[in-house]
Amino acid sequence: MLGILVLAPILMGAIAVILQHKIMKPIIYIFQLLYTGFAYYMFMLVKNNGPQVLNFGGYEDRLALSLYADSLSIFLVLVTAVFYIAFLLYTTNESYAEAKFYFLFLVLQGLMMGLFLSSDLFNIFIFLEVSTVVVSILIMYSKEKQAIYDGMIYFFVNVIGSSFLLFGTGMIYRTFGLLDIRALTDAMSLLDSPSAVFIPFGLMMVTVSLKTAVTPLFSWLPKAHGTPSAPPVVSAVLSGLYIKSGVYLFIRFTQMYSAVIDLQVFFFWIGFVTAVVGFVMALGQSDIKLILAYHTVSQVGLIMMGINMASEVAFWGAVYHIFSHAIFKSTLFLTAGMIYDEYGTRNVYTIRGLFRRMPWVAVATAFAILGITGAPFFNGSISKYMIAHGTHDYWVTILLNIVNLGTTMSFVKYATMLFGKNPKEGKAKSDPYALIASLLMGITSLLTGIFGEGLTQFFFNYEVHVNVSEYIDKGYVYVLMIIAGIAFYNGIIKHGGLITRIGHMELTFNGIITSMTGYLIVILLYLSFIL
Structure with a gap:
């Protein structure tokens, strides 16, 4: 049955192309609800009965091509399916929402399911390559010059990046004669020397680090997620869902190598640097989509910190933050598209009076901002609370607070759009379907915070108990962060200068490719010194 999760969206996309009729959209929506x-159903099956495996070709488990669903992978499958309902609703009245678009959009859903469920390294490579093609076409869908340029940069960077995985997979197969991740996890412990897998480990980490967009491999992401003419729903699915496939593969690959290689400290610092660089770059932007794109980089950095803190509560906090980030960042990209359509600009310094001009869009945006900044009762507060409780080290707590302060500063700047004088009289007439989808996502940022404790138990079978007094203290810290963010914005950020110049620095295509090689060399040197 796992195969249905991968194949059904792809087949539905093909049917959409065949139909090309008014009945197409209702059929797609009904399909997505059933899907x-x-x-x-599959999530509950895994939750109640344990991991599920589908082997192809009649071969025994771990030798066959397999789809494998455990608590982590099936959670991401469920989240992707649910979010696609909101994304499809958002596109109902959009001019670009035609058969070809739905084909690409639904195929991408199936490919993401393949990435989450595949247990075979070569299959993962295939899914990555095909999804790269589909994403590139979606970025270039408007056929505008800038979109085509950004899409081609994304395509070539990611194809080259995926080749590192292919080479690493080839070396692993030569060493073990296996491609199944679960079989390789057991086989790693039989190695006499960890150095035998240093190079394949480094090669595979380059690919997943590129897909995750960590420092210094993130320069492609703002081009892909923030390209001016890309449909808002494409930016939402890329930042909200697709980028998480890189994080997921990072978790799987590091677990596979865990018996012989442990680089948690290294990747913790990579995560911290990524988080800081992401919010600094975001502070230097005036384009609302680029602010959001660079903050995807920053939030991925925070997730990487949580994953690599050698703490169970921090790990599941990071996984919950994957979920939380998908909600509030998708909301922000969806509302950003509606704001641009109404105001005719994406300049954060000229858009004002959202609460007066587009009150419900402003509410959805405000809820998402409260989520990403970790306001009490919103989802970001729960995931950040769990990550913070993964350490008793004072300095790690300081680092986490630096990241939170940077996020707060950026979204104090972003929130200025909500207030001020409305440049036009009256209220805007927003697309009702897009508005409903955005509001539902924004409200979910609140609900998944209020019910965060129960949801972590439901999704992960992991109990987290929020200490009320500590949570109140976190609330006081949040208020101080807001005050500091407002002070920094009015005192430094608002006036541009150095921050703006830093924000406009980016790597060329050659620079990105060079950084991949440098990143590989750094990993190999680090491994040779510590192991």
Whole structure:
């Protein structure tokens, strides 16, 4: 049955191309609801009965091509299916929402499911390559010059990046004669020397680090997620969902090598640097989509910190933050598209009076901002609370607070759009379907915070108990962060200068490729010194 999760969206996309009729959209929506119901059924099956495996070709498990669903992978499958309902609703009245678009959009859903469920390294490579093609076409869908340029940069960077995985997979197969991740996890412990897998480890980490967009491999992401003419729903699915496939593969690959290689300290610092660089770059932007794109980089850095803190509560906090980030960042990209359509600009310094001009869009945006900054009762506060409780080290707590302060500063700047004088009289007439989808996502930022404790138990079978007094203290810290963010914005950020110049620095295509090689060399040197 796992195969249905991968194949069904692809087949539905093909059917959409064949239909090309008014009945197409209702059929797609009905399909997505049924598909989400099936994803929930599979989630409950895994939750109640343990991991599920589908082997192809009649071969025994771990030698066959396999799809494998455990608590982590099936959670991401369910989240993707649910979010696609909101994304499809958002596109109902959009001019670009035609058969070809739905084909690409649904195929991408199936490919993401393949990435989450595949247990075979070569299959993962195939899914990455095909999804790279699909994403590139979606970025270039408007056929505008800038979109085509950004899409081609994304395509070539990621194809070259995926080749590192292919080479690493080839070396692993030569060493072990296996491609199944679960079989390789057991086989790693039989190695006489960890150095035998240093190079394949480094090669595979280059690919997943590029897909995750960590420092210094993130320069492609603002081009892909923030390209001016890309449909808002494409930016939402890339930042909200697709980028998480890189994080997921990072978790799987590091677990596979864990018996012989442990680079948690290294990747913790990579995560911290990524988080800081991301919010500094975001502070230097005036384009609302680029602010959001660079903050995807920053939030991925925070997730990487949580994953690599050698703490169970921090790990599941990071996984919950994957979920939380998907909600509030998708909301922000969806509302950003509506704001641009109404105001005709993406300049954060000229858009004002959202609460007066587009009150419900402003509410959805405000809820998402409260989520990403970790306001009490919103989802970001729960995931950040769990990550913070993964350490008793004072200096790690300081680092986490630096990241939170940077996020707060950026979204104090972003929130200025909500207030001020409305440049036009009256209220805007927003697309009702897009508005409903955005509001539902924004409200979910609140609900998944209020019910965060229960959801972590439901999703991960992991109990987290929020200490009320500590949570109140976190609330006081949040208020101080807001005050500091407002002070920094009015005192430094608002006036541009150095921050703006830093924000406009980016690597060329050659620079990105060079950084991949440098990143590989750094990993190999680090391994040779510590192991």
